[in-house]
Amino acid sequence: MKAAVYYENGPPGVLKYEDVPDPTCAPNGIVIKVEAVSIEGGDTLNRQGGALMSKPHIVGYQAAGEVVQVGAEVRDFRVGDKAVTTGFNGSHAELRAVAARTAWKIPKGCDVKLAAVVPVPFGTAHDCLFEFGHLKAGETVLVQAGASGVGVAAIQLAKRAGARVLATASSDERLERLKPLGLDAGINYKTHNVPQEVMKLTDNKGVNLVVDSVGGSTLQGSILSLGYRGRVSMVGAAGREPMRVDVGPLMSGNRTLSGVFLGAEIATDRVHNMIQSLVNEVAEGKLKVLIDKTFPLSDAAGAHAYIESRKAVGRVLLIP
Numbered sequence: 210m211k212a213a214v215y216y217e218n219g220p221p222g223v224l225k226y227e228d229v230p231d232p233t234c235a236p237n238g239i240v241i242k243v244e245a246v247s248i249e250g251g252d253t254l255n256r257q258g259g260a261l262m263s264k265p266h267i268v269g270y271q272a273a274g275e276v277v278q279v280g281a282e283v284r285d286f287r288v289g290d291k292a293v294t295t296g297f298n299g300s301h302a303e304l305r306a307v308a309a310r311t312a313w314k315i316p317k318g319c320d321v322k323l324a325a326v327v328p329v330p331f332g333t334a335h336d337c338l339f340e341f342g343h344l345k346a347g348e349t350v351l352v353q354a355g356a357s358g359v360g361v362a363a364i365q366l367a368k369r370a371g372a373r374v375l376a377t378a379s380s381d382e383r384l385e386r387l388k389p390l391g392l393d394a395g396i397n398y399k400t401h402n403v404p405q406e407v408m409k410l411t412d413n414k415g416v417n418l419v420v421d422s423v424g425g426s427t428l429q430g431s432i433l434s435l436g437y438r439g440r441v442s443m444v445g446a447a448g449r450e451p452m453r454v455d456v457g458p459l460m461s462g463n464r465t466l467s468g469v470f471l472g473a474e475i476a477t478d479r480v481h482n483m484i485q486s487l488v489n490e491v492a493e494g495k496l497k498v499l500i501d502k503t504f505p506l507s508d509a510a511g512a513h514a515y516i517e518s519r520k521a522v523g524r525v526l527l528i529p
């Protein structure tokens with residue numbers, strides 16, 4: 210098969226398009242013929258500095274397509290089903306093998322490209338808001354990097370749960386594109402100080418919950434944006450900065466900083482079922498996905514470079 214691979218970490222230009230051996234199907238696994246690769250925020254970070262499982266290494270968490278092989282122990286998939294899959298690597302390829310537990314059926318009639326975008330960002334946003342963020346109707350949420358994959362999901366899920374939703378982004382144009390998803394007020398962090406704007410927007414009360422997938426100095430701003438008993442779901446390092454923050458302001462306001470890692474529980478019944486519901490809701494049009502642009506798999510380098518140019522709102526896909 211063809212795949213986008215690299216032999217060493219580095220900028221997007223390390224990605225090459227090459228022939229590699231086909232993956233094998235485990236007894237508890239499936240193999241899909243990939244129709245759409247969703248480039249996750251973690252894929253660009255892994256390309257830059259993550260571990261290489263093999264040389265060449267195929268990066269990538271998430272891809273969707275048609276099931277072409279089913280392991281002997283697997284009962285819930287058949288050849289010909291459409292499925293969206295996750296794994297720690299291997300998405301940037303024509304064929305992709307995963308454990309069936311980290312694959313979800315795509316309902317008939319649903320565009321595979323839409324479902325390709327769901328499990329990691331929507332599952333992560335759901336856990337940040339509800340399982341670990343304990344969001345309740347009537348509360349105010351700040352979504353850092355609202356135009357990110359996780360951000361687009363968090364804004365919608367928070368809004369429909371009855372929260373007031375604030376979000377940050379690096380430009381007014383990016384914030385504008387989030388309004389149809391349920392954004393109540395946007396903060397351009399290039400031109401405004403985020404905690405100060407949050408205090409203005411909340412009558413100096415601060416927010417109840419922050420979803421922070423950026424980390425570093427942004428995480429400091431998240432802590433400073435919290436109200437009394439406020440919570441931060443800290444879920445990523447998109448800012449590519451060291452995670453050095455002053456946690457002092459947490460104590461005085463009975464505030465909480467929680468780490469969230471979807472991968473730790475993705476194979477549990479709780480998360481598996483939650484993600485299947487989210488895939489179904491996207492298929493039914495109850496949740497929106499934003500697909501900013503598609504690239505051919507052969508131009509994975511161009512797609513990664515485009516994402517790192519900070520122009521994408523929502524997801525960039527690769528099509529084999």
Ligand SMILES: NC(=O)c1ccc[n+]([C@@H]2O[C@H](COP(=O)([O-])OP(=O)(O)OC[C@H]3O[C@@H](n4cnc5c(N)ncnc54)[C@H](OP(=O)(O)O)[C@@H]3O)[C@@H](O)[C@H]2O)c1
Binds near residue numbers: 249333355377445472
């Ligand atoms: N812990 C978990 O379970 C889990 C699950 C999913 C994702 N994550 C992590 O969450 C983070 C976001 O993932 P994602 O898929 O939502 O990412 P994404 O769609 O690629 O978006 C990342 C966003 O971060 C913002 N950003 C701020 N500083 C940046 C920088 N220096 N370089 C690039 N972007 C920067 C950009 O928006 P602006 O330009 O508007 O600032 C960009 O849109 C990643 O670190 C990922 O690994 C963690």
